[in-house]
Amino acid sequence: MAWLLVKNGIRVAIIERHPDFSREFRGEGIQASVVKHLDELGLMDQILKKGMGIRAEAARVFFDNKPVAVLKGIDGNTDFGLILHQEKFLAHLHEKLSESPLYTSYLGHNATQFDGKDEKIVSVRIADKQKKEQSISADVFFITTGRGTALRKKLGMKSFKVATHWNILWILLPEPEQKELLPKGFRAYLNGDSLFIMYTNSEGMIQLAWGRRDENVLKQRDFDQRKSALLSEIPRQYKTLIERGYTQASRSQFLKVECDRLHQWHKKNVLFLGDAAHTMTPVAGQGINLAMRDSIVAANHCIPLLQNNHPIDQIVFHNIEKERIKEVKMMQKFQQKFGYFMLGAPKWQSKIFFLILLPVLKKVGIQKRMLRKIQTGVSDVRFEHKS
Ligand SMILES: Cc1cc2nc3c(=O)[nH]c(=O)nc-3n(C[C@H](O)[C@H](O)[C@H](O)COP(=O)(O)OP(=O)(O)OC[C@H]3O[C@@H](n4cnc5c(N)ncnc54)[C@H](O)[C@@H]3O)c2cc1C
Numbered sequence: 001m002a003w004l005l006v007k008n009g010i011r012v013a014i015i016e017r018h019p020d021f022s023r024e025f026r027g028e029g030i031q032a033s034v035v036k037h038l039d040e041l042g043l044m045d046q047i048l049k050k051g052m053g054i055r056a057e058a059a060r061v062f063f064d065n066k067p068v069a070v071l072k073g074i075d076g077n078t079d080f081g082l083i084l085h086q087e088k089f090l091a092h093l094h095e096k097l098s099e100s101p102l103y104t105s106y107l108g109h110n111a112t113q114f115d116g117k118d119e120k121i122v123s124v125r126i127a128d129k130q131k132k133e134q135s136i137s138a139d140v141f142f143i144t145t146g147r148g149t150a151l152r153k154k155l156g157m158k159s160f161k162v163a164t165h166w167n168i169l170w171i172l173l174p175e176p177e178q179k180e181l182l183p184k185g186f187r188a189y190l191n192g193d194s195l196f197i198m199y200t201n202s203e204g205m206i207q208l209a210w211g212r213r214d215e216n217v218l219k220q221r222d223f224d225q226r227k228s229a230l231l232s233e234i235p236r237q238y239k240t241l242i243e244r245g246y247t248q249a250s251r252s253q254f255l256k257v258e259c260d261r262l263h264q265w266h267k268k269n270v271l272f273l274g275d276a277a278h279t280m281t282p283v284a285g286q287g288i289n290l291a292m293r294d295s296i297v298a299a300n301h302c303i304p305l306l307q308n309n310h311p312i313d314q315i316v317f318h319n320i321e322k323e324r325i326k327e328v329k330m331m332q333k334f335q336q337k338f339g340y341f342m343l344g345a346p347k348w349q350s351k352i353f354f355l356i357l358l359p360v361l362k363k364v365g366i367q368k369r370m371l372r373k374i375q376t377g378v379s380d381v382r383f384e385h386k387s
Contacts (some may be wrong), residue, residue, distance in 0.1 A: 001273065002103065003041075003093050004299035005298045010306045010384050014094075015126050019108035028207070028283030029056065029186060029199065030082040032074050033377035034292050037232045038082075040122055040383060042301055052092055052201050053084040056185030057350050059285075063190050063354040066236050069362075070186035074375055080185050081375070084288070085202040087230035106136065111145065113154055114270070121268050139269065140296065140312050144291070146275040147258065155267050163336040164257040166195070166211040168282065169218040171230075172251040173206040182206065184284070190354065192347030194233045197282065206241070209282060211343055213256075214280050257281045259339075266317035273298055277321075278328045283335040284374050285343065290328060293381045297323050300384040327378040334374065 002012045002355040030038070030053070038044045047053040058080045058188050061069040073079050075190065097103040109126040116122045123135040152159065176182060182200045197209040210230065212218055217229045227246055234242055258279055265277040274291030278326040281287075298320050305312050341353040 001070065001144060001295040002097060004295060004383075004385070005303065005306070006097055006100050006102045008299070008307065009102065010303065011104075012097075013104040013106065013112045013138065015106045015109050015124065015136065017108070017110040019129075021094065022087050026086055027282050027285055027287060028053075028086055028201065029059075029082050029288070030084045031285060031289045031377075032078075032081055032375045033381075034281055034289045035082050037100070037292060037296060037381075037383075046092070047082070047084065047089065047234060050092065051085075052088040053082050054200065054202050055079045055384075056081045056083050056199065058184060059186040059188070059278075060183070061188045061190070062235070063192075063351070063352070065189065065191075066355075068354045068358055069367075071371060074372065081285070083185070084199065086288075088202065095380065096313045098231040111151060114141070114151075117125045117266065121269065121270055142304065143270060143276045144274050144295075147279040148231045148256070149276045152262070152272070152276070155270060157267060159260045159265045160263065162261060162332045163281070163339060164256075165259045165281075165336075165342070166213070167215050167218065167257050168255045169210045170251075170253045170255060171246060172201075172206045172208065172246040173208055173241060175204040176238075176245070181237060181241060189235045190342055190350065192345075192350040196234060196238075197342050213343060216254070219254055221297075226356075230350075250355045259335055261328065261332065265321045266314065269312065271298060271317050271320065278332065280332070281335045281339055283339040284331075286331045286335065286374070290324075290331060293327070293377060293379075294320075294324055296381050296383060303324070323379065330373070330378045334370075 001013050003180050004008055005009055005012045035044065038047065043370070044272050048055070056079060059071040070093040073081075079336070084362070094105065098105065100143075111124050111126050112223055113125040114121045115125060121141060123137040124141060125133055125135050143149065145151055182204070183198055183206075184200070186197065186199045193213050195211040198206050201207045210218065210340045211331055217226060220226045220229070222236055230246065231239060247255075250309060259281045262272055265272045273294040275295070278290070280290060301316050301320050304318065345353070358367065
């Protein structure tokens, strides 16, 4: 969002609670719909050249360690998408934007409160690590603070839950000696009781997401017990990697995977976008994609008004939400249904879905149509201004 606004001559201040862009674990899978946008922004070459991302050849799904689906790019020959290293990518955007006098950043500052009168928020209060407060004034506020953001409550925003099937333990594993263990993109191993989603990150390491019907083991404090549970469930070809590569020092984080949506994405002169407006689960790697596409649509509507010092009223925000809501609803519904079969359903149902229903859907062409929407997006999003 900041990139698009600054590139179009609009003054922006960003507030990020971390001192840099090295972040909590988060998904990095980018679909074809957003690879296209990154290309249009002229960023794809740099992403690949500077190691900010690597191409994801395919997403492969296994049930009981048997392959059940291989998802390639839109036309079946191209890559499935991209694994974008958020830390490096965001740091790159920040570095480039910092060259502009229009861009100010408050890294290491937490946005805590809004101040304003009845009709308008005039400033946001931010605090650094030492709890030193200051106020940042602005005409418009875009809230992109992700899942579980406390800023929803500060503005009295109401949301409803779409789904929660399972939570996840992220584990970062070293590069395996056997190269065939490295996914050329994504792999999902399911068996009805636990799931493993893995991909190769831009450093050649394996990023592993472990979900489980009984999640207590994921939160287990005793490392040895957790490791032994992991060893008993991980597909056998990965056992040696876990034995040698999963240690007390391995980076790891438990993540709550909820899916929800605000009733209305805006209030006064404040607009929520991305996970802050509609929190996505990791199913089918949609959240980053939707967040970026939200920003493009919001920028399309706001740029001409901001360039001409025109106020942005509720109708503008309403129109942004209206343009985005269809895609968000459909993707959340898909995440809810597919996520259920990945882990929430009784094991026999998951088995029937992945081993019988999915191949039938493929035969009659439904799987392809469904996937097309997942990969290319539901709505037609395009840049209307300088990108
Ligand atoms: C386990 C897991 C795997 C996933 N895998 C994928 C995937 O492969 N592909 C995909 O597309 N999506 C994936 N997702 C979803 C995806 O991570 C999110 O949908 C996406 O990151 C949302 O982007 P965002 O910019 O809205 O929010 P975020 O990426 O969450 O960014 C929010 C930012 O705001 C900052 N912040 C928060 N509060 C404050 C505050 N008060 N003040 C200042 N700064 C603040 C945070 O530090 C953070 O940098 C996954 C999700 C999970 C849980």
